[in-house]
Amino acid sequence: MCGAPVGGVPLTDFDVTKEAVIVGEVTRDGIPVGGAYVRLLDDSGEFTAEVVASATGGFRFFAAPGKWTLRALAPGGRGESIVAADRGAIAETRIEIAA
Amino acid sequence: MSRTDVLVDPDWVESHLNDPNVVLVEVDEDTAAYDKGHLQGAVKIDWKLDLQDQVRRDFVDKAQFEVLLSAKGIGNDDTVVLYGGNNNWFASYAFWYFKLYGHDSVKLLDGGRKRWELDSRPLTDEVPQRERTSYTAQEPDNDIRAFRDEVLAAIGATNLVDVRSPDEYSGRLLAPAHLPQEQAQRAGHIPTAKNIPWSKAANDDGTFRSDDELRELYSGAGVDLGRDTIAYCRIGERSAHTWFVLHELLGQPNVKNYDGSWTEYGSLVGVPIEKDA
16 A cells, blocks of 8 residues: 555554545544544435544545545534545545535 | 333423433434534433443443442432434443443433434533542342243244334344444344334434334334333444333333344354244
8 A cells, every 4th residue: 555545544453455544534624623423324314334534524434335525523514525435445525524 | 111211301400401300411423523522511311331341241330330430429319311423323322321330310312412403502612520429239129131942932932123214124234334234143133123223313403203103113113012022222322222112111011132142143153033035
């Protein structure tokens, strides 16, 4: 793995060939913000997992192949993004928080 | 039992921060969360180190629970208010655990750590010094804890509620998606279990939905609330959240949490499994 992923989350502590990984970062006005609550919703909009973004806005999920929605909640705002995940790949995304 | 007996909101907690009879306890999956900042005066319970036997797969026993609570400075007459991350999963698990060992007054902070943070309420890194107590626990109340033989006997007989996400229920995932998926056990669910994800019982900010919404959620999904119910998930923490909803908020008498959950059931030899994927 060369080049740091967005959000700076580690990508070396699991076997990437067996996982459908989603990584990303949360931003406000384009600048990374830490501590947002990021949830992963499946194709039907159902909750699948939630993490707290790191101090530098980074987060990651181990999903299944398919389309996923990410929703971030932060004090005074929220944001969403949609991403496609695939096994053996690392899908990257950004979520911009707006009021 | 009603909601006000077992749930408190952030305003209540702020007005009881200096109440000597109230002990705030943070319980998280991410056990480092407390160290980064917690509610003023809160002590930390590490669900893995403090609540699990470190050799066998089981809870700490009555004597160990007494040692733990005494060391944390929690007395038998104290009101314990639990909160944590992950929408209170592990705080609910600790609530169920405190009830298992017979603690009288225990409550959850509605919305847990998330709602507190989203409200931008204060956190501190100061660790409180509480005087040691001499805590006495009750014998474990196994009326609220299910073991694997009861779960097998419940197939097709009483309510089984699988509170994991639809992808875990169907067998597409083996764990919540913030964890790596490679696991030893088989994927799928216990036959006849209804899939009612824990998350349907909570709002986005982690607070519980209203009693009417909750009743409708389970009845609408075909759970006969007049019958016995066993809830399970992967390791028993999300199902403790649903146990809290059914037993504590809705006042259903015969509800058990199966803490062995999928990591036990999905590893058993010869048991029936249903899988959609």
